[in-house]
Amino acid sequence: MARIQIDHVSVHFPIYNADRSLKTRLMHMTTGGHIGRDAGNRVIVEALTDVTLTFEHGDRVALIGHNGAGKTTLLRVLAGIYEPVRGSISREGSAVPLFDIALGMNPEATGFENITLRGRFLGLSKKQIRSRLDEITEFTELGDYLAMPVRTYSSGMMLRLAFAISTSIEPEIMLMDEWIGVGDASFLAKASQRLNDFIGRAGILVLASHSTALLEANCTKGVLMHAGKVEAFGPIGDILRTYERYSSAA
DSSP states (O other): EEEEEEEEEEEEEEEEOOOOHHHHHHHHOOOSSSEEEEETTOOOEEEEEEEEEETTTTTTEEESSSSTSSSSHHHHTTTTTOOOEEEEEESOOOEEEEETTTTTTTSSSSSSHHHHHHHHHTTTHHHHHHHHHEHHHHHEEEEEEEGGGGGGGGGHHHHHHHHHHHHHSSSSSEESSSSSOSSHHHHHHHHHHHHHHHHHHHHHHEEEOOOHHHHHOOOOOEEEEEEEEEEEEEEEHHHHHHHHHHHHHH
């Protein structure tokens, strides 16, 4: 059973060679986190501050907040990309990040070779990749192009291949930063159904998006974030209403 426990997690990014004028500009530019100094007197961006959350198997969680609120940073902590400077995170179940579905692909390699490369990046064994090869190949509709280097593909063809590989696994914890749009209208309908099925198989979904309609349709819980902190956590309807009031008062 998938589970995530986040205990008092903070994430800081140091800003090297920052003078007073740069710090002032950052204060005016940033919409999230805080600018401060660490114990070594370095200028830092406090991207997450004292975040404590628990996600259980079956949860469909929306990360809600303005740009810079800390949503993407939290997703990257959940994926193991960023390490907290304080606090801890424990996961039961493997996390599948869908931030960059083409990550791990080689433009000089063929489509078939990239199925193996991306599959291995996602944690599949060679045997598991072989068992999924025909299904991935059929779904892409790329035919003979799969024997050609990916650098010869259009951006749409690349997305088709990357999407087919990324959604061929059995997700336990699925992490998404905005929805994935792929290809033309006919393929998009096919991809949307596949993505819905993919989400349905996930033990936990954590989705960051600015689309309230998308979040209402796919999530049962919401986390409202502001300046790297959790402002509220609860049923999605309640959190979206709180966010509307919060935005109106800002």
